[in-house]
Amino acid sequence: MRDSDGPAAAAVRRRLLGWYRAERRELPWRAALGALGEPYRVWVSEVMLQQTRVAAAMPYYERFLRRFPSVEALARAPEAAVLAAWSGLGYYRRARQLRAAAREICERHGGRFPATLAEARALPGIGEYTAAAVLSIAFGQPLPAADGNARRVVGRLLGRAVSLAEARERLAGWLAAQAPGDFNQAVMELGALVCTPRTPQCPRCPLRALCRSRGEGPASTPPPPPERVTLRYGLARDGRGRVFLVQRPGDAAQMASLWELPEMQAPNGPPLARVKHSITTRAITAELYALASPAGAGRWLRPAEAARLPLTGLARKLLTAVSGPPVEGPSRPSAMRRRSSAAPSRRRDGGGSRRRW
Numbered sequence: 001m002r003d004s005d006g007p008a009a010a011a012v013r014r015r016l017l018g019w020y021r022a023e024r025r026e027l028p029w030r031a032a033l034g035a036l037g038e039p040y041r042v043w044v045s046e047v048m049l050q051q052t053r054v055a056a057a058m059p060y061y062e063r064f065l066r067r068f069p070s071v072e073a074l075a076r077a078p079e080a081a082v083l084a085a086w087s088g089l090g091y092y093r094r095a096r097q098l099r100a101a102a103r104e105i106c107e108r109h110g111g112r113f114p115a116t117l118a119e120a121r122a123l124p125g126i127g128e129y130t131a132a133a134v135l136s137i138a139f140g141q142p143l144p145a146a147d148g149n150a151r152r153v154v155g156r157l158l159g160r161a162v163s164l165a166e167a168r169e170r171l172a173g174w175l176a177a178q179a180p181g182d183f184n185q186a187v188m189e190l191g192a193l194v195c196t197p198r199t200p201q202c203p204r205c206p207l208r209a210l211c212r213s214r215g216e217g218p219a220s221t222p223p224p225p226p227e228r229v230t231l232r233y234g235l236a237r238d239g240r241g242r243v244f245l246v247q248r249p250g251d252a253a254q255m256a257s258l259w260e261l262p263e264m265q266a267p268n269g270p271p272l273a274r275v276k277h278s279i280t281t282r283a284i285t286a287e288l289y290a291l292a293s294p295a296g297a298g299r300w301l302r303p304a305e306a307a308r309l310p311l312t313g314l315a316r317k318l319l320t321a322v323s324g325p326p327v328e329g330p331s332r333p334s335a336m337r338r339r340s341s342a343a344p345s346r347r348r349d350g351g352g353s354r355r356r357w
């Protein structure tokens with residue numbers, strides 16, 4: 001059946017699923033074609049991917065699953081341990097809500113991800129999109145997963161701007177009832193690989209024959225240039241190889257309760273290190289200076305102790321710059337582009353000649 005101003009649902013389904021079955025990426029949270037995913041793995045991946053590209057999230061995802069292999073393990077974990085495992089991914093509210101939802105799943109749902117949309121949406125941090133994604137991919141429920149990427153694809157197909165609500169409605173009409181999880185993942189995959197925000201790859205798109213715009217629609221509005229700022233931090237070391245770190249306030253708007261190096265206003269001498277760091281709309285140049293005597297509340301920590309704390313991505317990056325490569329967590333693929341680019345470290349201080357983070 002053809003929508004009044006859109007392509008026939010059967011044609012969208014057939015072309016999209018055929019392409020997905022041939023072209024989809026093997027990802028650690030994906031089940032075999034046609035099989036249901038494991039709810040916990042799908043849920044964690046969807047939360048990580050809310051603000052992070054697949055390539056950037058993958059090493060963090062694998063490390064997170066090793067550290068917290070089940071919803072019970074995540075529910076039992078202290079918040080600081082979850083934040084430490086998340087360190088470098090940014091948007092730490094996601095990690096806090098993930099843990100809060102795991103606790104609720106264990107306390108109220110017997111450790112099983114709830115199988116109804118209403119119950120899933122009642123969990124901390126789970127909105128309409130995430131609930132629909134988990135329930136379709138892991139439970140086979142015919143729910144359309146509409147986020148900004150899906151909205152862009154639907155809008156281009158129809159040749160006009162659509163609201164998120166209309167995109168969801170269209171996707172519901174096109175959804176493959178026999179394989180709703182594969183259909184939703186196909187839309188996600190198309191948006192990530194082919195119908196990308198700035199330069200859609202129309203010649204290799206499976207929906208090209210059905211598409212009204214074929215990339216000729218109004219160009220995406222380029223994001224505003226980031227605000228460029230320079231921040232200065234101090235590195236204080238004592239005679240026992242410890243460094244001085246401070247904790248951000250628990251009610252800070254960003255990175256609440258994470259640990260970082262103390263900020264400095266008027267540094268002396270040349271910087272020990274200078275790194276670039278991006279957070280949402282800010283392009284930060286961070287400089288690290290020697291600090292003789294830190295003031296205020298903080299803690300002196302050995303490298304191995306600090307590596308287990310939830311550090312800000314910028315603190316970890318600065319410490320790595322002056323002390324050696326990270327020893328905990330994944331190495332970051334160079335091609336990744338995401339908001340924060342610090343890679344957390346997992347290995348302990350091995351007592352080598354270099355101090356490691």
Ligand code: SF4
Pocket residue numbers: 153156157194195196200201202205206207208211212213214215216
């Ligand atoms: S033909 Fe181009 S614009 Fe249309 S859906 Fe495919 S990639 Fe997007």
